[in-house]
Amino acid sequence: MSWLDHIPEAARLWLDGRRPDEVECIVSDLPGIARGKAMPATKFGRQSRFYLPRTIFQQTITGGWAEVPLPESATEPDMILTPDYATATAAPWTADVTLQVIHDMTLQDGTPVPTAPRNVLRRVVAAYAEMGLTPVVAPEMEFYLVARHTDPGVPIAPMIGRTGRAAAARQAYSLSAIDEYGPVIDDIYDFAEAQGFEIDGITQEGGAGQLEINLRHGDPVKLADEIFFFKRLIREAALRHGCFATFMAKPIEGEPGSSMHIHHSLLDAQRRNVFSDADGAETAAFRHFIGGLQRHLPSAIALLAPYVNSYRRYVKEFAAPVNLEWGRDNRTAGLRIPISEPEARRVENRIAGMDCNPYLGIAASLACGLLGLREERDPAPEMTGNAYASEGAVPRGLYDALDLFARAEDLRALLGPEFSQVYSIVKTTEYDEYLQAISPWEREHLLINV
Template sequence: MAKRTTTTSRKKETPRLRGAANIEEAKAFVAERGIEEIECVVPNQAGVARGKVMPVEKFFGNPVMSLPNAIFYQTIAGDYPEEELDRAVPTDSDLLLQPDFSTLCVVPWASDPTVQVLHDAYHRDGQPVENAPRNVLKRVLKLYEEKGWRPVVAPEIEFYLVKKNLDPDYPLEPPIGRSGRPEIGRQAYSIAAVNEFDDLFELIYDYSEAQGLAIDTLIHEEGAGQMEINLRHGDPLDLADQVFFFKRTIREAALQHDMYATFMAKPIARQPGSAMHIHMSLQDARTGRNVFSDRQGRPTPEFFAFIAGLQTHLPAAMPMLAPYVNSYRRMMKNSSAPINVQWGYDNRTTGLRVPPSDAAARRVENRIPSSDANPYLAMAASLACGWLGIENGLTPGEPVSGSAYDLAFDLPRGLLEAVSELEDSEALKDVLGVNFVRTYTAVKRAEFETFMEVISPWEREYLLLNV
């Protein structure tokens, strides 16, 4: 097996193994591979796959399927905010789910020949379901399309490999690599630490190539057993789909090697949290020119207004960027994670970083989202904030040249505070959709109530005999 370079980058071209232009191409795709079953998938609010598995003949007999409206009201624990669900869907009626054949790809870990295809949700009158995360991102992208612009994004996803853990009362631990020993210290950018799991990463690459997914680089991050995969830049909807598929892929590959891959924001105490950094720029749809640079290569007013929009509105967008109670454990002082919406040039301590680049690649990196975020909603929220900055001609603060970790918090410190800010943001309601915000915040409040039912080890440790 060839050894990897520092960033574990593969150079060979990925064959076109994903997508079909229409149902006839989809039928040919399936027939060529002897496919027996089709996973009809729709991502819910948590970015979890919901849907049905159907025989090929039944699927192509009627590729539009139906599922209860309640799938977009379900919490991560499988419950529902009953009051909101009763208000919005009193009859628990069905939605129509139509396949997006551009997402068609094989399921390489399936025991029988199987493909998967993402679906979009519609009401029976043909209107898109406002609560569906994929539709929320499409809604934001349409705002840019109306200006003649195309957003370009590149996500970076961090995750941990951990030993299998069947008892949630016990802390997670790093897995055993080929040396027979777990990591005990931080191994940022270590080739030896990556090589501990060579067989796993080869399987991840094989699964990814089989699905037509393009990994740019793979590195070992700071934490013990913490890795990062970077994806090539492109269209936000396509990249959100890829992140969705990659999460499934990495989890499945890890299980094949008797370990877990987790995208929890803070899975292990006293280890760094996991982020999903999102690089963003804008292209002129007609010329392909970077809207953030003028013809002389200087930053444009749109570039600075985009940053200002992020600074102004990201605190209210936090429920989409840090969606769980655990997410806020990542963003603490001295934790290598941003605690504010300061910005700076090549400054990794700020929430908003402008990486060094030439004028054609000028972009903004949003370092605030955690890896547990639904990629559709994290991208939609980030682009919505930037759009509001441009639309309203906002001006950013001064760039930070020193450590932003020494500056004050200006992000919500917990989930309920974040939810309240989103509920109070008329600007984000207008861009993301009033019904979506109402549903999403109801789901988040219900999840918080479930969390409050659990007594933590900290409470037993410090309160049991002391109060």
């Protein structure tokens, strides 16, 4: 198995001289679900490429298919999957010795599949490279541990902790709250170590059973790969202990939503942070990046908040800014500048939900900043007070967000015209499917009152 010579050290250490039994060949679809095929490791080692229909990127979150007016929609031609051995990592929850490998996706002529989320992010990173810049990101992942839930008609409940009581809300940063589900966290740490992922910290958030995991800063594609892997490992750790992990934006009524805050900085060819000058002062690039986020994020919300549930998170003073104000060390602002040394100066986008596809969420956020650099767009004045009192700048529903995205020509060109077309159609299809469902609120308040 000569291909094992090309896998990361963490994967080799986890194997510890064992031969893998199975390899999972995976890619991310539009929602961020792992798609692909599993095969015996011996067969994987004999093949250099694999095949899947490229129409998997036309599939909705419900498993339906959007009607996309492209030639491949009818014939479903294969795309070519080539292993990216640098992504090989353990699947430590399986009974046998299994590795996961993310694959590069190309058309049969060798060009990148334009609708693949990982390729969309690479496209944006390449646009930065054309300007001599390297983007660096650091994501924060929020999620809930909830009780097992098998009936969609019943509200989601917090998990039961080791004391036998349901996880308590409004216990932000409480170590005792984290201890309630210590066994789940222990497995998250163990799985992450086996997979070679570095966790910067775990904290209790404000919701009942809500946690946040911070990752170290680094390359956008690598970090998106890690979030893609992390969501699966967290779910597997939860299942071991009789609960579910959910990355819904708003899973529990009356509780805060779950976000994916994204920290951004940019490096020049000498690996210097272009947001700070030689004297440590803020630069024009820093201001233009913020200006780009303020100008273009409304048009990108459809990628940062991709489902109808996503907009339930955007409630004022529920730890989810609905504004695009910017401020230093101001958590009420949608765009926060954390306290840091000049070489670590960065912009934190607090708008994205944890339910977004990590490749697309990071790509959209970086794209907005890049457009600001191109346009040399200055931001609005800094918000020094309570930004929750500001006028909301975020679309309040998926339909409005998709309408803004449809009219954002510069953003769509940067992300890719074909991707943008397919994404819009898939999300519109999902919204139409949602409209066919009748909610408990409608039955309670409309059945005999209207």
